[in-house]
Amino acid sequence: MGSNVLLIEDEPNIIEAIRFILARDGWHVQTHSEGTSALAAVLRARPDLLILDVMLPGRSGFDILRDIRACAEIAALPVLMLTAKGQSRDRAMAESLGVSRFMTKPFSNAEMLAAVRDLAAR
Amino acid sequence: MIPFDILVAVCVSYVALLFIIAFMAERRASAGRVGWLRSPLVYTLSLSVYCTAWTFYGAVGYAARSGLEFLTIYLGPTLVLVGWWWALRKLVRIGKTQRITSIADLISSRYGKSNALGVIVTLLAVVGTTPYIALQLQSVTLSFAVFVRAGTDGWALPDVNATALWVAAGLALFTVLFGTRNLDANERHHGVVTAIAVEAVVKLVALVAVGIFVVWGVADGPRDMAIRISESPLAGTDFAAGRWVGMTFLSAAAIFTLPRMFQVLVVENADERHLATASWAFPLYLFLMSLFVMPIAVIGLATQPAGANPDLFVLTVPLSLGQEGLATLAFLGGFSSATSMVIVAAIALSTMVSNHIVMPLWLNWQNTGASMSGDVRKLVLRARRISIAGVLVLGYAYFRLTGGSEALASIGLISFTGVAQALPALLGGIFWRGATRRGAGAGLLIGLAVWLYTLFLPSFGAGSVMSAGLLSDGPWGVAWLRPQALFGVDGVDPLLHAVFWSIALNSFAFIGVSLWGVPGPMERLQGAQFVNVFDHSSDAQGWMQGAAEAEDLLIMAQRILGGTEAQALFQRAAVAQGKTGYLPDTTPAFLERLERELAGSVGAATAHAMVGQIVGRSSISVEDLMAMADETAQMMEYSSQLEAKSAELERTARQLREANEKLTELSVQKDAFLSQISHELRTPMTSIRAFSEILMGGEDLRIEDRRWYSSIIHDEGIRLTRLLDDLLDLSVLENGQVSLNLQPANLRDLIDRAVAATTEPKGDGAITIHRDRAAENIELVTDTDRLCQVFINLIVNARKYCTADAPELRIDARRQGDGVLLDFVDNGSGIPKRSQAIIFEKFARLSDRNAAGGAGLGLAICREIMGRLGGSIAYLPGQGGAAFRVQLPLRPPETSAPAGSQGEAPAQLNHA
Structure with a gap:
């Protein structure tokens, strides 16, 4: 069971919060806060789990997810998607693109941690 | 002296000769050799039925009584x-095209085929003609009597009444034999007309012979005759202008309205062109007839004993002077005059009586439809024969009743006046389209009544039909109703009086009632065809032949239906008729079909008129034209309505499409807006929740971390609050519910306030602001808080987004007209061109950096505010850095001042 998590998120406070939560649980958290270079960041970091925001500057989380699923080396990467938009259409969109887990902001810390553990255990 | 027997024998021989002539003429005509039977000469001579025994004998008597006045009878x-x-030519043309059989038929036909009018005219003709027929019988018996009186050698005085009866019976026989051989008005009475032409010659020859005898035998040539005339008492006869005019009018009217004249002039006319000959030849005939009237009268007065009947001078003058042969010729002339008149009048009257009275009654009695079977044909002929006999019986009865004592001329004039009552209806009918059936009926009835009252009944003499008291004092003593002094017109010649009142009241009623009413459709149709007869009938000689007609129809149909369709239609019809090619026979069925097809394209009335014009069976009436115009107008109106409707539909569709697009766009905008709001709210809440949960766990947190996390929660809370504030602000602005707090202010003070509000207490993020404080010294009236809000927003944006190492903001203010221009220009990299269009939209945040308080609503709020203040805000490209231009009036326009009343609809849409 790996322990590397890549967090792609542009809100500094949210990055800080998630990093704190996961680090306390023993995860190694890397962060990235830009859309266009996100895929490269994933390939570089080769995380065990990806936490991906939807609203990113440059390129949306959906597009990044599509790229990941289309990229053979990382196609199987578990992806936990976060969005503040909270519309069912977004969830359907994410699922059709092969998201592993979809969570709406705000979330409880326990919920986040449980989801990360669950996905990493697969 | 001529023995009575010989006279009778001459008479019978003459009649037998007429029978033979008539018979030969009929034979010739039925063999198809019409030839001279239908020459202009025969036509002209047949017109001489105008000259009856009255003219033959009576003119001399008239001259002997009243001098030259007799000339009026020829003048008219x-x-x-x-x-x-x-x-007259018009009458003839109408008679031919409409197949008119009598004057009653003409008037009935003209006024919408009204049989009531036909009956009225028939009665008028019968009442007017009966005395005239009696007059002819009387003249024949009188002329017999002359010979009887002259014959002193002892032959028995023949029974006058028996003579008249025999004459009447003989005439009835002749008329029945030659007058009812055929039915159709177009098959004319060749025998009768020929016999009458011969009689016309006999009349003229007899009268001229007597005249020549008088001038050269009695007097000593023309010079002596002239002297005798000037020395006679007739030379001193007064010239009564009124009577001259009245008599001329009467005799002129007689040409149109006498049933027998109508018969020979119109019904028996074979060729319109014969009228041209008659127009000079008949006056010549009349001239010759009148030439010796005056000499015979003068010699008669001079040679005959006082008290001798001047009406018989034509006979008595040669007789008394021993010219028995000449007297016999004169007798034959008078006999001819009488018989020709009776024969033609009987034919004319019997046609009217049988067509307008007997047949309708019979059909009504039989209660059967007018089926044109052989039986009906026989019936009509029988009705005519009976009518002829009836007419003569009437004449004979009148003769017996009146006793034959009247002067010939006066009876003739009474008749003339009677039949002249048909003149207004007749002339009005062929010249005036507005004439109506009711008008004609009213005129005829009133004319007839006035004639009966003022002339006909009084003519029987006081005490016979009308009492002497009635004549002298009027009915019930009402003086102005006296028959011979109507409406107080007293002392006028009774004939003139009657003519004036009957014709005047007749015309007045005719015109008045016609003007008052409106002609029915049938009357209009007939009226148009009568009045415009020359426009419609090219030449009465026959219609175009079938093939030419069909081709014309095809040409027309192609124009309307188009070549292919028209040709197919014609071909189908031709095939159906068992023909090849494209030209079917123009059968009624085909014409009807074609008319229907055309009607589909051009309307029924137009189609009818077009087909009618080519086929020539009907003419374009006013109604047709009106209906055509109506249809065209309706079609034009309809098509313009359709056009308008289609334009309207298009407009509506476009509006709907636009509205739909707008709604779709708004729906998308709404979703995007909600999605944005959700994002903007959830993002700070995510941080707040996460850190508050961390803090709640409370375990091994360092105190700095604890403080840091608390400050994050605090800042995000403020961020949330500001977002909500902005949203509410924008909502209020967009809904127009904002109330402006207008007050005078100085622009410089307002900019000072904004700069002060944006100056960070800490030094970081500071921006250098350049101002020209002197230029900013502008007084204006505005909502100072709102304007400051805009300024602050712009300054904050510059500070937030200016990427220069040493950020600078230049604020330029200047007056422009009634307003102020303010430019906020920083020294950053500016806004990319593609983004310039959207920066004023909600949540149009371009940068990824969520600097404190930025929810992406600032510029949207600025735009709303400037709109409220009557100004605007726009991105000003080409200034190096980001540049915004604020424009606002020195004083907001009135309309935007009362907040809440403006722009609600779009605002609500925008915010939906």
């Missing part, structure tokens, strides 16, 4: 034939 017809030739 002469004037009509010379001057009104074209009116």
